[in-house]
Amino acid sequence: MTKLLLSVHVLVAILAVGSITVAASMFPRYALRASGGEEQDGRSAGIAALLHRICRGYALAGLAVPVFGVATGAQLGVLTDAWLIASLALTVIAAALLAMAILPGQQRLLALAAQDLPTQEAARPTATRLTMLTGIFNVLWAIVVVLMIVRPGSTTGA
Numbered sequence: 001m002t003k004l005l006l007s008v009h010v011l012v013a014i015l016a017v018g019s020i021t022v023a024a025s026m027f028p029r030y031a032l033r034a035s036g037g038e039e040q041d042g043r044s045a046g047i048a049a050l051l052h053r054i055c056r057g058y059a060l061a062g063l064a065v066p067v068f069g070v071a072t073g074a075q076l077g078v079l080t081d082a083w084l085i086a087s088l089a090l091t092v093i094a095a096a097l098l099a100m101a102i103l104p105g106q107q108r109l110l111a112l113a114a115q116d117l118p119t120q121e122a123a124r125p126t127a128t129r130l131t132m133l134t135g136i137f138n139v140l141w142a143i144v145v146v147l148m149i150v151r152p153g154s155t156t157g158a
Contacts, residue, residue, distance in 0.1 A: 002075040009068035016062035017141055023054040024102055024134045028127040031109035035123035045113050052106045059098055066091050087147045094140040097133060105130040 027048060034045035066088065073079045105126055112123045 002072060005068055005072040005075060009065060009072050012061065012064045012068060016058045016065060019058045020055050020062060020098065021134075021138050021141060023051040023058070024098075024106075024137065027051040027055070027106055028109070028131045028134070031106070031113055031130075032120055032123055032127040034113035035109070035127075036120040045110075048106075048113065049110060052103075052110060055098075055106065056103060059095075059103065062095075066095075081151075083147045083150075083152050087144045090140050090144050090147075094137055094144070097137050097140070101133050102130065102137060105133065 030044045030048040030051060034042070034048050069091075070079070070088070073081075073084050078084050109123055109126050109130065112126070
């Protein structure tokens with residue numbers, strides 16, 4: 001059972017969190033381009049909207065990552081290990097950042113791009129902030145991955 005739980009945990013993490021990190025990282029560039037009013041066909045606006053939907057949809061799927069992670073930790077008897085507690089804390093911070101800052105920031109940029117006379121200058125501060133927040137989100141997940149692999153204090157010799 002542990003192998004199944006761990007497999008689902010890792011697969012969902014790769015598919016959901018990986019998709020969010022890529023889509024969220026690409027979003028500000030396309031949203032800013034859409035806010036420039038340079039394009040007649042609205043291609044960048046469409047891409048930005050798609051990237052936002054990917055982030056939103058995979059954020060919901062990503063809820064399975066800590067659920068299966070905790071279930072795996074319970075099976076392995078490591079729920080009180082410092083590396084797991086730290087990983088869970090970082091996961092909560094990353095999820096809060098996504099839900100309370102990144103997704104709303106994306107919605108603000110999409111709203112700016114949809115205005116009749118959008119300007120990049122109006123959108124640039126939000127895009128810059130969103131780029132920074134997405135970078136922090138990505139670094140948090142990188143730290144969680146390292147903690148999951150290295151597992152400080154582990155007796156496996158890793």
